[in-house]
Amino acid sequence: MIGEFPRQAFRGLFVDKLFLGVGCIDAEAGLTEYNWDDALVKQAMIQSAKRVIVVADASKFGKIAFAHIAPLDAVHVLVTDAPPPAALRERLDAAGVEVIVAADSQGPGLAAGRAGYDGALDQAEKGRRAGP
DSSP states (O other), rough: OOOOHHHHHTTOOOOEEEEESSSSSEEEEEEEEEEEEHEEEEEEEHHHHEEEEOOGGGGGOOOOEEEEEOGGGGGGGGEEOOOOOOHHHHHHHTTTTTEEEEEEETTGGGOOOHHHHHHHHHHHHHHHHHHO
């Protein structure tokens, strides 16, 4: 859903966890999206969430799309298929973002199957329960 209607709808919702896909993730620009309306809706979704979990493969790293969604410190957890490059990892660490590199029995990568993804989410949930 994109546009003003879903943006307004999300302003009235409150969720514990948001699992969010993004167009790009950059050390300087943060989270960005290729479509302005998508970015606006994702901003509203982030504002309605207690915990933001970004799910993105490594092809999104170090790139900047058209529209800004949020800075890295709006994210609590990043679930991905490969470690971020050093500059991005430093910014994620400074922002307090937990990075989970998921893998499954077929080898590294989310595309190989769901087992690594589910395991990563279990890890994120355990981390949340432990709390800061």
